[in-house]
Each structure stands twice: as C-alpha cells, then as structure tokens.
Amino acid sequence: MADAEPLLVSEAGACATLTLNRPANGNSLSMGLVQALTGALAALAPREDIKVIVIRAAGSRIFSAGHDLNEFAGDPDPAFLAADFAGIAGLMQAIMAQPQIVVARVEGVATAAGLELVTACDLALAATTARFALPGVNIGFWCHTPQVAVSRTVGPKQAMELLVTGRLYPAEHALRIGLVNGLHPPDELDAALDALVATICAKASSVLRAGKASFRAQAALPVAAAYAEVQGRALANITHPDAREGVAAFLEKRDPNWLI
Structure with missing residues (x-):
C-alpha cells in the first residue's frame, strides 16, 4: 500500500516536507503526483510560518525516474500528452516561484524530469551514492522540458553533455558541475539536511x-x-x-x- 498516497506531506517547526511516495514506480512523476505536488505547494505558499520546503522521496534506490512512461505507452491521447507536459512545466515554475526556500534531498537515482525537479529547487543535498542522468536520448526522446531547468543550473556545455550522452553520472560529477550543493554519506544525509534547514529557518x-x-x-x-x-x-x-x-x-x- 506504499503507493496509496502519491505524496506525503508533513511539518516540523518552520519546515514542511513533501515526500514522493511511488517507490514501486520509481517515484515517477505521474500526472496524479504532479497535481498533488502543485496543490501542496499552492497550499503552503501563503504560510509565512513555513520557511523551508524539503522535497524527498520514499525509498533509497530512486529519487525520481521522471515521467511515468506507463502513461505514455501504446497510442496515448495527444490531449493527455499536452496536459502532462503542461503539468510538468507548471510544477517546475511553481517551485521556482514558491515563496519558501525549496530544498531537494536526493538519495538514489534522479533522471529526466526527476533531475529537472532537483534543479528547479533552490538548493539540493545528495547522498554520495546518488546518480543523475538525462537519458531521454537513449529511448528516442530528447529531454525537452528537463533541459530548461538543467541548463539554467549548470553551464551550457555540461547540460548538453547530459542531454546527448544519456549517461548516468555519479554524485561527484553532479557536485562538480553544480547540479547539487553538497554530498554526504547516506547515513549522514539527514543530519546535514537538518543542519541546513535549521540555518535557513533561523532567518526572518x-x-x-x-x-x-x-x-x-x-x-x-x-x-x-x-x-x-x-x-x-x-x-x-x-x-x-x-x-x-x-x-x-x-x-x-x-x-x-x-x-x-
């Protein structure tokens, strides 16, 4: 029943946590999860008592595999596809416009729109075991929407390398090109995140x-x-x-x- 609720919302002090809760599906960004995330952000936006929003994922294997390809299989309805892409674009822009500071906690693999989600956030901390990719080119599809946030986070050549190779890069590479702010061993990631959140929450x-x-x-x-x-x-x-x-x-x- 882990996927019963696609998004889990919790609060502790001035921090709200949004947990992607589709581990059996790689925490992929289904239309339902995108709508839930967008709605949660909208509900939190006017709350000045919440200073930080953490986006994390259930499980340690995959942060998010991006679009839910099950929704694309077969002969999908063009109207559905248009709504899906619009939903993803709207979510990323909502994160960027969110009044609170949004921090991604990345453990496991972040690919395609999952990596886009990381780069849309203001800050990102990752486990040393995390890995990152824009693999659309490997399955005949350019990562059109992910390139927007990624190319505004890293340099153009680094972004293009991710896009054209489709390779899965290690956490050290992600830190080196600026995809994330810091790396920590998996068993130290939460402590580092707590320290960062506490520092931010001490501000006005x-x-x-x-x-x-x-x-x-x-x-x-x-x-x-x-x-x-x-x-x-x-x-x-x-x-x-x-x-x-x-x-x-x-x-x-x-x-x-x-x-x-």
Whole structure:
C-alpha cells in the first residue's frame, strides 16, 4: 500500500516536507503526483510560518525516474500528452516561484524530469551514492522540458553533455558541475539536511521570501536591468521592520527578534 498516497506531506517547526511516495514506480512523476505536488505547494505558499520546503522521496534506490512512461505507452491521447507536459512545466515554475526556500534531498537515482525537479529547487543535498542522468536520448526522446531547468543550473556545455550522452553520472560529477550543493554519506544525509534547514529557518521569513523573489527576478534580466530591478526591492527591504530589527541587533551585539 506504499503507493496509496502519491505524496506525503508533513511539518516540523518552520519546515514542511513533501515526500514522493511511488517507490514501486520509481517515484515517477505521474500526472496524479504532479497535481498533488502543485496543490501542496499552492497550499503552503501563503504560510509565512513555513520557511523551508524539503522535497524527498520514499525509498533509497530512486529519487525520481521522471515521467511515468506507463502513461505514455501504446497510442496515448495527444490531449493527455499536452496536459502532462503542461503539468510538468507548471510544477517546475511553481517551485521556482514558491515563496519558501525549496530544498531537494536526493538519495538514489534522479533522471529526466526527476533531475529537472532537483534543479528547479533552490538548493539540493545528495547522498554520495546518488546518480543523475538525462537519458531521454537513449529511448528516442530528447529531454525537452528537463533541459530548461538543467541548463539554467549548470553551464551550457555540461547540460548538453547530459542531454546527448544519456549517461548516468555519479554524485561527484553532479557536485562538480553544480547540479547539487553538497554530498554526504547516506547515513549522514539527514543530519546535514537538518543542519541546513535549521540555518535557513533561523532567518526572518520576510527576508527569505523577498530575497528569493529578488534573486529569481534579477537572474532573468540583463545586468543593467537587473540592477534597476533590485534597487526598488532593496529600498523596500531596508525599511521593513525585520531589517530595522536586524541592524539594531547587530549594532547592539544581540540576537535579532524577527516578526516570524
């Protein structure tokens, strides 16, 4: 009954955890799981008490194998395929636009849209045993949607290498090209994740939310436009009560008391 609920949602303090719960199907991103993830993110978005969202997977063998190819088998309905691809694209953009910081916890294999999910997140920690691939080319299908997030996370040549070889790369390669932020032995991964989450949750919710929005907005702009964009955001930030409290706490050599 492990697949009875495709997504498990839990909370601990200022952190919410979304667990992909289709281990028997490689935690593949079926339309039902994509809809569940998108809905969970939408429900969490307005909650300023939640500062971090962790996306992880049930089981240790596969983080996510990407699209559920069972839904593509045979002679699928073109309307279904269009809805499926639109759903994946919407989910990835929702993660990028999510007000909270989204962290991927990767253990096992992350391939195709599963790797896309990792790169759509703001941060990613992986086990040293994790492996990564964009293997669509191996089965006659280019990883069209995964390339969007991946090519915006690593350099163009590194992204193209993943796309054209279809190889399964080790965790060390993923760290070297910037797919993940850090590697940890499997039995130390959760402790490292907890430490990262605790560090982020100690910050003001207002700053994290405004900061992520600022980062995403400027990253899509040319340099001059980016500076123009962030000036207004900086002015709004520096006059916020949390910023005034933070400056005062620094000058008074004490811990700040954030609104949230």
